[in-house]
Amino acid sequence: MDGDAPPHGEKGRSSLGFRQLFPPFVQRYFTRLYCLDAAGCPGEDHYVLQHVNHLLVVGLAPSHPLVAAQPPPGGGQLRLRFTEEALASQVSGKRKRGSLSLKPETTICVCEVDSPSDADGTRHVLSYDIRACVNGDLVEVNERLVDNPLLLWDERQEGEGWVAIIKASQRATRHLVTSAEYQRRRAADMNE
Amino acid sequence: MAEGDSSAPSSVVTALGGLSESFCNRCLMRLEGRRDTAACRLITPLQPPHHDDDEDLQLPLCVCPDDATASGGYCGLCFGLMHLDASAAFQRALLSAIRRERYEDVHEASLLLTLPPNALFRQYVVKTFLESRHWEARRVVDLKEAVRWIVETTATSCWKGAFRNDADEGSCMPRDGFTLSAGGEGESALRVSVTFGHSGAEDELKDHFRSTAVGRKDRPSSGGGRGRGRKRKAVIKGVSLATLQKELGHRSASELLEFLGLQQESTDGGPGRGVEVWRTLLARVTDGAELAAIDMERDSIFITGRYLKLTRRLSQTAWFVEGQKKTASSVEEVIGLPLQEAFRAKTFKFHASGREDVDVRMLGNGRPFIVELLNPRRTYPPADITLSSLEAAINAHQVAVQRCGGSLQEDDDGDDNGDDTGEDKDAMAASGDATADVTADGGPSEVVSGLVQVREMRRADKRLMMHMQRASEEKQKVYACVVWTEKAITPTSLQRLRDAAPLTVQQKTPLRVLHRRSAAVRPKAIHWMEAEYINGHFFALRVCTQAGTYVKELVHGDLGRTHPSVRSLLDSPSDILQLDVLRLVDDEGGERQPGEGGEAALED
Ligand SMILES: [Zn+2]
Ligand SMILES: [Zn+2]
Numbered sequence: 001m002d003g004d005a006p007p008h009g010e011k012g013r014s015s016l017g018f019r020q021l022f023p024p025f026v027q028r029y030f031t032r033l034y035c036l037d038a039a040g041c042p043g044e045d046h047y048v049l050q051h052v053n054h055l056l057v058v059g060l061a062p063s064h065p066l067v068a069a070q071p072p073p074g075g076g077q078l079r080l081r082f083t084e085e086a087l088a089s090q091v092s093g094k095r096k097r098g099s100l101s102l103k104p105e106t107t108i109c110v111c112e113v114d115s116p117s118d119a120d121g122t123r124h125v126l127s128y129d130i131r132a133c134v135n136g137d138l139v140e141v142n143e144r145l146v147d148n149p150l151l152l153w154d155e156r157q158e159g160e161g162w163v164a165i166i167k168a169s170q171r172a173t174r175h176l177v178t179s180a181e182y183q184r185r186r187a188a189d190m191n192e
Numbered sequence: 193m194a195e196g197d198s199s200a201p202s203s204v205v206t207a208l209g210g211l212s213e214s215f216c217n218r219c220l221m222r223l224e225g226r227r228d229t230a231a232c233r234l235i236t237p238l239q240p241p242h243h244d245d246d247e248d249l250q251l252p253l254c255v256c257p258d259d260a261t262a263s264g265g266y267c268g269l270c271f272g273l274m275h276l277d278a279s280a281a282f283q284r285a286l287l288s289a290i291r292r293e294r295y296e297d298v299h300e301a302s303l304l305l306t307l308p309p310n311a312l313f314r315q316y317v318v319k320t321f322l323e324s325r326h327w328e329a330r331r332v333v334d335l336k337e338a339v340r341w342i343v344e345t346t347a348t349s350c351w352k353g354a355f356r357n358d359a360d361e362g363s364c365m366p367r368d369g370f371t372l373s374a375g376g377e378g379e380s381a382l383r384v385s386v387t388f389g390h391s392g393a394e395d396e397l398k399d400h401f402r403s404t405a406v407g408r409k410d411r412p413s414s415g416g417g418r419g420r421g422r423k424r425k426a427v428i429k430g431v432s433l434a435t436l437q438k439e440l441g442h443r444s445a446s447e448l449l450e451f452l453g454l455q456q457e458s459t460d461g462g463p464g465r466g467v468e469v470w471r472t473l474l475a476r477v478t479d480g481a482e483l484a485a486i487d488m489e490r491d492s493i494f495i496t497g498r499y500l501k502l503t504r505r506l507s508q509t510a511w512f513v514e515g516q517k518k519t520a521s522s523v524e525e526v527i528g529l530p531l532q533e534a535f536r537a538k539t540f541k542f543h544a545s546g547r548e549d550v551d552v553r554m555l556g557n558g559r560p561f562i563v564e565l566l567n568p569r570r571t572y573p574p575a576d577i578t579l580s581s582l583e584a585a586i587n588a589h590q591v592a593v594q595r596c597g598g599s600l601q602e603d604d605d606g607d608d609n610g611d612d613t614g615e616d617k618d619a620m621a622a623s624g625d626a627t628a629d630v631t632a633d634g635g636p637s638e639v640v641s642g643l644v645q646v647r648e649m650r651r652a653d654k655r656l657m658m659h660m661q662r663a664s665e666e667k668q669k670v671y672a673c674v675v676w677t678e679k680a681i682t683p684t685s686l687q688r689l690r691d692a693a694p695l696t697v698q699q700k701t702p703l704r705v706l707h708r709r710s711a712a713v714r715p716k717a718i719h720w721m722e723a724e725y726i727n728g729h730f731f732a733l734r735v736c737t738q739a740g741t742y743v744k745e746l747v748h749g750d751l752g753r754t755h756p757s758v759r760s761l762l763d764s765p766s767d768i769l770q771l772d773v774l775r776l777v778d779d780e781g782g783e784r785q786p787g788e789g790g791e792a793a794l795e796d
Contacts, residue, residue: 022676025748025767029704053707057751140700140711144752151752160752165703 033176034061035133036185039105045186046133048176049162056173058108058133059162060152063186066111066128071153077114080149082141083107086164089138099139099167102132104175108141108164111149133176136168207327209467211318214476216267218274222338223322225331265476269314271390272480273307273339277346282483286350289486296536296570301382301488303347305340308390308481309436310397312336316440317448317473324445343386381491387484392477400452493565495531495579496656497649498558499523499544504770505593506643507550509542520592526644528563530585534573537565545660545667546739548773556670556775558647560660579649591643667739668719668777674726675733675747679764686723686731692761693721693735700753702745716741733758734774744768 026032030049038044045061060067071078086108089100102108107129115124132138141164145151151161177185204224205212212220266272276282312335319329443451454469501508501523511519524542532540541564548554696715717738724732737743742754747768749757759766 022767022769024765051703051707053704055703055707057703139706142752160749162751165706167707 030057032179033173034179034182035104035131035176036182038131038133039129041129044128044131045182046131048133048173050173054168054170055139056134056136056166056168057162058130058164058166059159060130061182064128066113066126067153071150078149079112080109080145080152082109082143082146086138086141099137102134102136102138102166104131104133104135106132108132108138109145111152130163132164132166134166134168134172136166136172138164139167140165204322204327207322207325209325211321211467211471211474214268214471214474216270216272216274218338219267219269219335222269222274222333222335223318223327225333227333265478266480268474268476269311269318270335270339270481271308271311271477273311273335273388274342276339276342283346283350285483285486286347289488290351293488294569295382295488295490297572298351298382301384303340303344304383304385305336305343306385306387306484307336307339308388308393310390310393311481312436313397313400313440314474316436317470320440320443320445320448321470321474339388347384347386383489383491385485385487385489387486388481389484390477390481391479489567490569490571492654493535493537493568493571494652494654494656495563495565495649496560496652496660497527497583497646498560499527499554499647500556500558500645501548501552501554501643502645503591503593503640503643504551504553506591508544508547523644526589526591527561527586527646530582530589531563531565534577534582535565535571536569538567538569540565543660545776546669549744549771551771553772555772558645559773559776562652562656562660579651583646583649586644586646588641589644590639590641592639593643668736669739669741669773670734670736670775670777671743671771672732672734672774673743673747673771674769675723675731675758676767676769677729677731677762677764678766679762680728681725681731681762681764682728683725685762686725688761689721689723689733689758692756693718695756697741697746697757698755699742699745700750702742702750703753714740716746718746736777743771 026049030051033048033050035046035048038046043063043065045063047059047061049057049059051057062068085100100106109130110127111130112125112127115126142151142160142162144160145163151159152163154161204220208215208220208223215223267274315335319332322332323329439451440448449469452473454473506521506523506526507519508523510517510522510525523544528540528542531537542561543564544559544561546559548559695718697718699714699716701709701711701714718741719736719738721736722734724734726732733747735743735746737746742750745754745757747758747766749755749759749766752760757766
């Protein structure tokens with residue numbers, strides 16, 4: 001019973017009380033920032049978690065059209081691949097290659113999902129680029145997403161659906177918006 | 193002496209021809225191969241120490257009574273270094289260095305002597321010249337050997353006189369048999385470095401050597417440099433003793449001159465003309481050698497022990513940001529500073545067998561450490577300071593801790609996990625006398641005594657430190673923590689954790705340290721896990737891991753970067769509270785199961 005309660009649901013009272021005293025580690029260690037309309041694509045919001053050590057963790061915000069929709073049944077129609085440059089800059093074994101320099105619009109991975117059939121039976125493929133959002137150096141990508149892209153829909157606070165870890169200067173996050181600003185802007189959009 | 197005479201000359205002065213005018217008598221004796229100084233004895237006795245502000249070393253010109261050619265500058269071979277014993281300034285500099293450092297328990301010291309590089313260069317030149325005049329150069333007493341002898345003699349007598357009429361004579365007076373020598377290897381060996389320079393060294397060497405290979409291209413070696421009046425500089429990479437030896441050591445006189453780009457004007461113009469080029473190379477110098485530095489350093493002393501950390505508000509090491517200390521105190525300071533003071537060390541380094549985070553207590557049998565005391569001025573503290581009295585002082589030390597907890601939790605007052613270890617209860621009780629205070633950096637902190645406990649302190653040597661660092665990789669560690677889960681748990685569901693071990697987890701370098709540690713995936717063995725149900729969302733976890741496992745990440749999964757984790761095994765977001773290190777399983781301990789007995793730290 002308690003087990004199915006959402007983290008902040010009515011039934012999870014004991015966990016809610018505890019969480020007020022002791023926030024989850026994502027909140028303890030990170031500042032939650034958002035990149036709205038990444039690379040100018042309307043609605044393609046990303047989250048950027050800024051660790052106290054200034055490393056950034058980038059993933060898809062709940063308002064992003066890919067994850068705002070229900071995940072495709074079975075996940076079979078979902079294809080996710082990282083760009084070759086992103087994979088090449090990964091640390092492999094003890095050998096560390098030069099890390100990839102990122103611009104805000106750099107694509108780190110591409111996610112393709114089959115849309116439902118139109119009335120005439122034709123199917124479309126929706127393709128989304130998941131982007132760096134900031135200037136910086138790529139540290140790591142979440143390779144677990146390749147086998148399990150449904151992690152992208154993991155909305156739990158300590159979600160494992162992040163896409164990339166980026167090393168960036170503090171200035172690199174200036175254009176991002178705060179969590180409060182994100183809530184305000186996206187709530188306003190929904191009311192329109 | 194006639195050219196072509198194959199018989200060896202009877203004296204070095206004969207062999208040198210007119211060149212001898214450039215050298216002092218003592219150097220002539222060196223070249224002659226005589227090791228005594230009877231013919232060139234001191235005319236200036238050792239001076240009593242002065243307290244002049246002027247510490248510049250002004251070497252006397254040659255002071256030998258029979259040295260008639262001392263005018264016109266300093267000796268072209270030693271630049272006056274052979275007369276160091278007559279220099280009051282050199283004695284003053286030595287005395288001042290000895291008094292400043294105030295070393296105790298000095299029996300012997302070793303001398304590291306550095307001479308001006310152009311003096312070494314000239315030694316090669318004069319030896320090569322002598323060989324060409326059929327004088328056996330291997331008879332020559334090396335300049336460094338001769339200067340070493342003079343410095344050793346002078347320094348030894350200075351040392352003996354340094355603390356005469358001094359209140360601290362008892363502690364600092366060298367014992368009988370003190371010597372400064374080339375040897376002096378030992379646990380408390382003192383190394384004295386004396387460095388001499390010369391104002392003309394750089395110009396002189398630059399004049400003869402080029403440090404780059406560009407010259408080769410400019411002037412092709414095939415005959416290009418042989419033209420009269422064209423001076424081809426030798427190509428040499430840097431100028432060090434080793435370089436000089438390599439480049440000059442085995443050349444004959446004509447080869448040397450060719451290497452240096454100095455052609456002998458004529459081979460048949462008589463001996464006088466042949467000497468001129470050598471006279472230029474070995475001419476007297478206007479400035480004498482200078483004393484560049486006197487440094488003293490003693491080998492480190494090592495003290496080992498084990499420590500317990502009974503607080504979640506003290507880090508193991510001091511934390512600096514841009515040179516500013518951000519922590520009021522740390523385990524290393526609580527332990528190291530009293531030792532540094534007792535041995536009058538210049539500084540100390542704290543090495544521990546692994547480390548725990550600021551908010552993690554170190555309980556049980558404690559964590560091994562070694563304090564390396566660098567450049568200790570004292571090797572045996574006075575009788576009233578013993579290692580056990582230092583231990584007692586450290587254990588009673590008032591520690592400034594952060595008022596607020598570190599990252600893991602906010603408040604740990606009154607928390608003692610009940611079942612941890614009986615042996616630490618007394619120590620915990622001692623933490624009751626907390627008084628509020630504000631540290632120098634303005635951060636809130638309070639002062640509590642007894643938060644760091646040390647035991648088994650003893651002296652060790654460097655090899656033990658190496659051993660400890662290697663051994664820490666092989667150890668197992670037992671941790672205790674409280675885990676929160678988002679999904680409700682039952683005593684039965686916790687069985688999953690027990691059954692999962694032993695297992696190997698793949699642990700990526702945790703995000704929280706990824707900015708300063710290299711990225712890697714490390715397999716870590718989890719030997720056993722014991723979970724004790726507390727209530728629907730909390731349980732107590734005891735886990736035995738391979739050394740180097742990050743336990744916080746093992747619990748919450750670090751965004752899936754440690755896998756499997758408690759989070760993935762229970763399929764629920766999980767978080768960790770109140771982490772303690774219960775026991776380091778030392779080399780002698782094999783793998784142990786919980787409840788096997790003998791694991792006192794795990795029993796109620
Ligand atoms: Zn002399
Ligand atoms: Zn000389």
